[in-house]
Amino acid sequence: MxxxxxxxxxxxxxxxxxxxxxxxxxxxxxxxxxxxxxxxxxxxxxxxxxxxxxxxxxxxxxxxxxxxxxxxxxxxxxxxxxxxxxxxxxxxxxxxxxxxxxxxxxSSLANVNAIIQASPSPAILLTHEKKVQLFNDAFLSMLRQRLPLGDLAQLTKSLRFSIDTQIEEAIATLSRNKGKTLATGFTITVGTQSMKGQINLALAPTHEKSMLIGYISRY
Incomplete structure (x- = not known):
């Protein structure tokens, strides 16, 4: 969610x-x-x-x-x-x-947000609890182009985001392979509508808890 x-x-x-x-x-x-x-x-x-x-x-x-x-x-x-x-x-x-x-x-959350916002492609910050903590304008534009969305408040209540790889496995793999990225699939669901694509994951440079930055490469 x-x-x-x-x-x-x-x-x-x-x-x-x-x-x-x-x-x-x-x-x-x-x-x-x-x-x-x-x-x-x-x-x-x-x-x-x-x-x-x-x-x-x-x-x-x-x-x-x-x-x-x-x-x-x-x-x-x-x-x-x-x-x-x-x-x-x-x-x-x-x-x-x-x-x-x-x-x-x-490694503050503010600086991680700046990294996400600077990306020209859709990008998100995904927590260990499988929640999208942050996203950029390109991500929101992608959703509005492909899915029937209302206002932002409706979006936060109805949108579900999942990746094909278990997030614990993704974090463990990236932790073992420093400096590497992991490509996997994703699914976004809003009500009865859904879209799929590919996302590139990297460990977020945060100290608070394990999180992933995801750059959507294809949708």
Whole structure:
């Protein structure tokens, strides 16, 4: 069924699930000691949990420097009363959160909508629950040309959209084959009228939940 605007989440949607919260191994919370040597030969012994060492490693790689240089630069900026291990933990998490903010902004529903609207061919955003979350003007024009439609309110109540491939299977296939698309058939039904065609599916660049962008190639 075509859905223009998602409904509000109920209370159960706010409860964390196993998929939302990562599992933590005992090794991950055990601090690991490393002796870090800077360019000048100065050595510092640091104890941090593995996740923070991983974060510092990714941060230093992004800045094209060694982890040792990053540690020693951070130490040079630390006030005399500061704790270097604590400062490195905060630095690692803050960097990760900044990166997360950037990614979430890029993969926002507003940006996905812009991608769909920019397509000259009929395009939709299909949710894991088999609902059309968004569509562009070309999609609406296609419907009006091929099917007897009333106003938009009537459209949202009576139109049904389905694809020949199970949506769970489509998402799983595209998740395994990064950068690939999947061609399949589709059917649109309005009352007793229906139309069929071909649609090209791709994983939507969203972080909220798994969704598919569909570009209709033939109808």
């Amino acid at each position: 075509l859905i223009v605007k998602p409904g509000a989440n109920d209370a159960s949607d706010l409860e964390p699930t196993d998929e939302q919260l990562p599992a933590i191994d005992a090794e991950e919370i055990e601090p690991r000691f490393r002796a870090v040597a800077g360019r000048g030969g100065e050595r510092r012994g640091i104890r941090l949990e593995r996740i923070y060492w991983d974060g510092l490693g990714r941060m230093s790689a992004s800045g094209k420097m060694s982890t040792a240089d990053l540690v020693h630069y951070t130490a040079s900026q630390m006030p005399e009363s500061g704790n270097l291990a604590s400062l490195l933990r905060v630095l690692s998490l803050k960097w990760a959160l900044c990166r997360l903010d950037t990614v979430e902004d890029i």
